[in-house]
Amino acid sequence: MKTNILLLGADGQVGWELRRALLSVGKVTAITRQDCSLTDKAAVSALVASHQPDIIVNAAAYTAVDLAESESEQAYALNRDLPALLGELARQRDILVVDYSTDYVFDGSKSEPYFEHDNTAPANIYGASKLAGLQALQASGCRHLVFRVSWVYSARRGNFIKTILRLAAERDELSIVSDQIGSPTSASLIADVTANCLLLLAAGIGKEGVYHLAPAGQTSWHGLAEEIVRHAQTLDMPLKIKPADIKPTSTSGYPTPAQRPANSVMNTDKLTRTFQLHLPDWQEPLEHLLQEFSANA
Numbered sequence: 001m002k003t004n005i006l007l008l009g010a011d012g013q014v015g016w017e018l019r020r021a022l023l024s025v026g027k028v029t030a031i032t033r034q035d036c037s038l039t040d041k042a043a044v045s046a047l048v049a050s051h052q053p054d055i056i057v058n059a060a061a062y063t064a065v066d067l068a069e070s071e072s073e074q075a076y077a078l079n080r081d082l083p084a085l086l087g088e089l090a091r092q093r094d095i096l097v098v099d100y101s102t103d104y105v106f107d108g109s110k111s112e113p114y115f116e117h118d119n120t121a122p123a124n125i126y127g128a129s130k131l132a133g134l135q136a137l138q139a140s141g142c143r144h145l146v147f148r149v150s151w152v153y154s155a156r157r158g159n160f161i162k163t164i165l166r167l168a169a170e171r172d173e174l175s176i177v178s179d180q181i182g183s184p185t186s187a188s189l190i191a192d193v194t195a196n197c198l199l200l201l202a203a204g205i206g207k208e209g210v211y212h213l214a215p216a217g218q219t220s221w222h223g224l225a226e227e228i229v230r231h232a233q234t235l236d237m238p239l240k241i242k243p244a245d246i247k248p249t250s251t252s253g254y255p256t257p258a259q260r261p262a263n264s265v266m267n268t269d270k271l272t273r274t275f276q277l278h279l280p281d282w283q284e285p286l287e288h289l290l291q292e293f294s295a296n297a
């Protein structure tokens with residue numbers, strides 16, 4: 001019998017890629033905001049009751065990190081209350097819930113990459129709301145597979161890659177923060193790893209639980225901007241600047257409403273060992289996406 005998958009947040013960066021990647025796992029019902037408001041508990045309950053999924057993949061979230069500081073109610077409604085409800089519904093029906101967490105559950109003060117079991121201490125409302133969601137999911141007692149991801153980009157929606165490409169075509173110089181480090185992660189990698197893990201779990205390999213998911217290596221936002229422009233140059237994309245025109249700046253010189261962790265790097269040994277997976281260097285999926293942008297320009 002085909003595995004029945006209910007995918008929430010199907011128009012987001014990760015959700016869009018999951019529409020493709022999950023096709024190898026089972027029958028996917030993709031739900032967007034137009035299909036169901038996910039803060040409407042009765043509507044979500046009715047959705048789950050009518051679709052009777054084997055797996056719910058929740059890629060929906062309130063992801064406006066700075067806006068969350070002034071819209072905490074909306075952030076908690078989606079990032080805490082939705083996983084709490086999904087956990088409750090899933091436990092009653094023995095559904096596996098796949099959800100996504102964030103590096104922002106950590107305060108970034110550690111000098112080494114973060115492990116899954118490290119102490120959480122979110123520095124902003126978004127991180128706190130996502131942590132509350134994970135805790136609610138765990139407390140529900142439902143079966144769950146949660147991937148903690150960071151610095152997500154894709155071909156869809158606004159993100160750092162697209163912003164740098166646009167600014168690099170308009171300006172003579174850029175100043176980018178160099179004292180925050182992380183692993184830029186493509187939404188397609190997240191979706192592919194999710195699908196692989198689900199297939200492996202179905203085959204009796206691996207284990208449900210919480211995993212850090214990121215490509216190998218790390219960089220700063222400044223290093224990422226340099227890499228984008230360096231590669232865009234090789235593809236003859238329209239640029240006014242060279243990598244050397246991107247100046248490093250500090251977080252204190254670029255104040256934002258929400259505080260960001262200085263260290264967002266996550267150790268992925270648990271994921272690679274448990275599921276016997278290979279994770280690429282962070283530059284590889286980025287190059288692939290830039291080639292796609294260049295081919296479609």
Ligand SMILES: NC(=O)c1ccc[n+]([C@@H]2O[C@H](COP(=O)([O-])OP(=O)(O)OC[C@H]3O[C@@H](n4cnc5c(N)ncnc54)[C@H](OP(=O)(O)O)[C@@H]3O)[C@@H](O)[C@H]2O)c1
Pocket residue numbers: 009010011012013014015032033036037038039058059060061062063078099100101102103130149150151152153157187
């Ligand atoms: N982006 C990052 O850098 C990052 C970093 C760490 C962790 N994560 C986590 O990774 C997961 C996927 O993130 P993403 O970057 O793919 O997010 P995204 O692009 O912002 O997508 C979120 C999706 O949720 C939907 N949504 C929001 N509020 C809704 C509501 N009330 N009812 C129905 N749908 C609603 C949005 O619908 P619309 O399309 O209509 O707006 C959107 O499609 C999330 O759990 C996020 O917290 C992301």
